[in-house]
Amino acid sequence: MDSGNLAWSVAATALVLFMTPGVAFFYGGLVKAKSVVSMMMMSFGALALVGVLWVLYGFNMSAVESPWAFAGNPFSDFGLANADSDTLVGATYGATFAIITVALISGAIADRAKFGAWMIFAGIWATLVYFPVAAWVWGGGWVMSLGETFGFSTSVIDYAGGTAVHINAGAAALGLALVLGKRIGFQKGIQKPHNVPLVLLGASILWFGWFGFNAGAEGTFGLLGTPDSSVGLIVVNTLGATAAAIIGWLIVEKFKDGKATSVGAASGAVAGLVAITPSCANLTPGWALLLGVVAGAVCALAVELKWKLGYDDSLDVVGIHLVGGLIGTIYLGFFATETGLFLGGGWEQLVLQVVAAIGVLLYSFVAAWVIGFAVEKTIGFRIKNEDELAGVDTVVHGEEGYLLADRT
Template structure:
């Protein structure tokens, strides 16, 4: 790896790692004041645990030798003791994706989850879901080889994680929301964000870090600086789709509720980031703007589904990440440059995107549902109702987010 690629790879790794504290701030501001410590600890707990598991065996599992292998051998280089420098840089970059994918799930069970039950779920889910799915999508697995399997000229496109990160996390979030059930007093307007500036700060950190998330592979895999580098297209699409999604969300808010909110703008930005993740290198800037508007508007409507369907996804992980990930992944089937149905291609790209999306969605949901129920029926996953009412921070962590001294 030359000096330019190496420098950008290290910088991108730091940017993506910073996104998990960004998730902690974003989620922390959205919950009630007496849940903010619990909410942020779930992200930091994932950061600690998943990092260790990735170094020990997760990276080994994220690449396979044959298309239909489930995952790589976890003991092939246990602890990465024999990896060279370039491999270690790539491994560290990959770890940041695993960390944030797990952290994203936690938003669906805000205000009512036991911390150590969450940690058990996080470790097992990362091992049996995220690490193998990363191999399927990027490490030579069945999703990466799906085009050849079908005899198509096209192949599945997921540049930075529409399936592996967002559909994966969103499906697991839906499963856990079902397992843990509804919060006490579940109804529309149950909780208002306790700290709007914290939400805006978290969304800003996420947008900042997302340039490493989407463009980081250009250095990590020695693509930066070549004549056909996609980095310029990736960064302009990351900007444009996100900005357009803000507009899409707040316009829907204005029409639906009469007011456009800062929380809506922040949520719209995240929805746009989610949607552009799989497609950042395979859309023209104009089609990225259209994607952003569509993702922002549809996700703004999708978050209402929990009230109609009766599942308590506390912080709208399903409405933003699962729906946004599906939009971004399937959109490529229509508008991917050269292969999309409407831009010079045919039906092949759409079929591939649909099969990949559904495969990851179903697998992640089923495993998370089984795992969540197993934890709930053994050590318990949900805190007591009285502790939820009193405040999960003091009940679980013995801390308060805002301990004001007496005057």
């Protein structure tokens, strides 16, 4: 890797790592004031634990020699003792994806989860779900090889994580939300964000970091600056789709609720970022703008599903990440440059995108439900009702997010 690619790879890695504190701020602002520490700690806990597990064995599991292997050998280079410098840079970049995927799940169980139980779930889920799925999608596994398996002329497109990150996290969030059950007083309007500026700050950090998320691979894999590099397309799509999604969300929100809100703008931005993640290198800018509008509008409607279907996804991980990930992944089947159904291709791309998305969704959902159920039935995952009413922060962490006056 030359010096320019190396420098960008390190910078992109830092950008993506910064996204997990962005998630912490985004989620932290959305919850009650007496839950903000707990919410942010789940992101920081994921950062710490998954970072360690990835270095020890997760990176080894993220590549396979056979398309039908479950995962790589975790002990093939335990602790990355023998990896060269370029490999270590790539491994660190990959770690940031693993970390944020786990952190995203936590939004579904806000206000009611034990921190220790969350950490146990995070470690097991990362090991049994994220590390293998990363191998399936990017490391030579069945998703990456699906086109060849079907005898198609194309392959699954997931440039930066529509399946491996967002569908994966969103499906796990749904499974875990079902295990923990509903918050006390669950109904529409149960709570309002306690700190809207914090929500906007978190969304802004996510958008900032997402340029490393989407364009980072162009340096990590030694492609930045080459004549056929798609980095220009990637960055303009990351800007355009996200901006368009804000508009799509706000339009729906205005018609639905009568007001366009700043939280809606932040949520729309995240929905657009989610949708463009798998498709950033395979859509022309115009189709990326359309994707953004569609993702923003549909996700604005999808977040209402929890009230109709009765699952308590506290911070709309399902409505934004699962639905947005599905939209961005399947949209490629219609509009991917040259291979999409409406742009010169046949049905092959669409079939591949749907099979990959559904496969990852089902595996992640079932695994998260089983792991969460096991944790709940052994050490307990959900805090007591009286502790939920008192506030997770003081009960679990012995801290308060805000001390507005001297109480002594």
